[in-house]
Amino acid sequence: MKSKVEKRPSWTNWFRLALAGVLALCLPGAALAQNRAIDFRPGMPFSEGYVAGNTFYVAGQQGPDAQRKLDGTDITLQTTNTIAAIEKIVKKAGFQMTDIVSVTVYITDLNDVPKMNEVYKKLMPDPKPARATVQVAGLIGGAKVEISAIAVKQ
Numbered sequence: 001m002k003s004k005v006e007k008r009p010s011w012t013n014w015f016r017l018a019l020a021g022v023l024a025l026c027l028p029g030a031a032l033a034q035n036r037a038i039d040f041r042p043g044m045p046f047s048e049g050y051v052a053g054n055t056f057y058v059a060g061q062q063g064p065d066a067q068r069k070l071d072g073t074d075i076t077l078q079t080t081n082t083i084a085a086i087e088k089i090v091k092k093a094g095f096q097m098t099d100i101v102s103v104t105v106y107i108t109d110l111n112d113v114p115k116m117n118e119v120y121k122k123l124m125p126d127p128k129p130a131r132a133t134v135q136v137a138g139l140i141g142g143a144k145v146e147i148s149a150i151a152v153k154q
Contacts, residue, residue, distance in 0.1 A: 038093045048089050056093045058149040060106065061085040062141065070141045075112040079119040082147050090151055098125050099151035105133040106146040116145055 038056075039048035049058045063081025064070050070078065087097055103124075107116060113133065121128075129149070139146050 038089060049093055051093050054153040056090065056095045056099070056151040056153075058086055058089055058100075058151065060146040060148040061089065062139065062143040062146050064141070064143075070143045073144075075107075075109075075115045075144050076119055078143060078145050079116045080123065082145055083120070083123045086147060086149055090149070093151075095151045095153060099153055100124075100129045100149045101152050102150040103129050103131045104148045105131065106136045106139060106148075107133060108136060108139060108144050110135050112144060 035050075035052050037047035037050055040046075046059055048061075049056055051057075061082050062070065063073075063078040063083075063085060065073050065077060065081065073081075086100075090097055090100065105116065105120075107113060
């Protein structure tokens with residue numbers, strides 16, 4: 001008569017089972033992750049933004065006036081139009097302004113920071129994202145301000 005001895009799985013079998021469980025939970029999320037360029041135009045050296053999983057990287061945006069001119073526009077108008085451009089691209093990517101977690105502001109004249117801040121505080125939703133403001137020697141097209149951002153979906 002054979003005795004019935006219950007075999008218990010070894011620690012390696014438990015590890016394999018646990019790993020399989022973790023992978024089963026992670027794979028559906030990875031399958032849904034989408035990496036894609038937003039507003040890429042062939043021949044251009046960059047995209048306006050890039051979605052990588054649940055993160056969206058917004059390229060530096062500037063705020064020209066209605067005639068697409070930067071010269072002669074003040075920092076208030078440029079900042080207003082820059083944030084509007086960010087909002088447009090963020091929404092196009094399927095994100096919201098409240099998903100923005102980090103912003104970098106490039107500005108040519110530190111004397112413009114107070115006026116830029118007035119507009120920024122009005123237009124960026126609370127809670128404000130983390131931010132760095134950097135003075136630069138110049139921006140393409142004679143812009144006074146350029147803003148890039150990172151958004152993360154929860």
